[in-house]
Amino acid sequence: MSRPPFGFDAARHERHRVWRGVLFKLLPCLAISAVLVWWLGAAVGSAVAVLVLVRFIGPALAPELVALGAAVWRAMRMQAFRPVQGRFYQFKGHRIRVEDDELLPQRWLALDDLATALGQPWPAVTLRRRWPDGCRQQRDGFYVLDDVALAWLSEQRQERAGRLQHWVARDVWYPARGRKASYTPKGAPAGAPRED
Secondary structure: OOOOOOOOOHHHHHHHHHHHHHHHHHHHHHHHHHHHHHHHOHHHHHHHHHHHHHHHHHHHHHHHHHHHHHHHHHHHHHHHHHHHOOOEEEEOOEEEEEEEOOOOOOEEEEHHHHHHHHOOOOOHHHHHHHOHHHEEEEOOEEEEEHHHHHHHHHHOOOHHHHHHHHHHHHHHHHHHHOHHHHOOOOOOOOOOOOOO
């Protein structure tokens, strides 16, 4: 049988903080209302008690109501963005479709979206000729491997191509490879020992 942990349990405290706060704010207001109903009688006391409750409970519960509204808003946003979670990428206001590879830790980028973000067409025929394994046709368009996109962007001389290359490396290439990507430099000489 597992023993409860010693010391302060922050998660348990946070779960009960809201209910304790509401209860401690509500009990004095209800006690004052009960005293007013008993002292002034049922009819007049009830009317005064309702006014007292509205006057004191509103400001007392306002922070909790605002926090509840914020929590509901965050939950609705999470539910609305769940279909595109982890698949929505944007560069300078241009949406870029990115698909994860089924087998290897790499990603495929839509060529049409890259061309729109760069502001010039990408030569699909040239890319397919130079990197036959780095290009593939899918039902919603032509996709290139993230390594191919980085290699082609590194050959371009426009400033926007450099920014797009930096974005692809930072937001698409590196997260797909994980922490080991920073330990294995791309420019390692031939015959260098691999870090596994």
